[in-house]
Amino acid sequence: MSGANGHTPDFEELTLPDCGLLLRIRRVSPFLAKDIRKQIQRTLKKPAPPLQEVDYGDGKKIREPNEAHPDYKAELNEYYTELGDLFLSQLIAFGVECEIDAERVRAFRERAAGYGIELSSDDLVVYVTRVVGLSQNDVRAMQDAILGRIQPTEARTAEAVESFPGQVQGA
Secondary structure (H helix, E strand, C coil): CCCCCCCCCCCEEEECCCCCCEEEECCCCHHHHHHHHHHHHHHCCCCCCCEEEEECCCCCEEEEECCCCHHHHHHHHHHHHHHHHHHHHHHHHHHEECCCCHHHHHHHHHHHHHCCCCCCCCHHHHHHHHHCCCCHHHHHHHHHHHCCCCCCCHHHHHHHHHHCCCCCCCC
16 A cells, blocks of 8 residues: 555545445645635634623623524534535545546536526536535545545555564563
8 A cells, every 4th residue: 555665655546435436535634634624714704602691690790602592503503514515625626536527517517507506616526516416424435535534444454464563572
């Protein structure tokens, strides 16, 4: 699995478990993943909980954030969903290559425009996230592979076993 200099190859193939799409995955470093997340958080503002007046019984009333408010919980859920979608799109842009069916992307863009749906300008991201029809299982497998959390395979296990030193004398 590693090249002559011990470096992991640029791409590994991954066939998504449910839709069967073959991807070439390039691992994204944790530093780049953090940069992506920070950039998204700068542009996507996290909602603030509403203030609620609280009476502590001494006649003094204080306005405090109410994180249990149902509207706030709904806004926060929407925020995290959008954050996750944008994060995944960026991971795909940096960590995935695959054959794109340009005609299907074109037709999908045309249909989405007819409904007023804005799409990424990146055909790869549109193809993988919108056209192919990924399951949650596919998304999880792809994200884990891009972030380097790949499940062990027989080949990886054998390679790891071979990398351990033999019996250490005197141990």
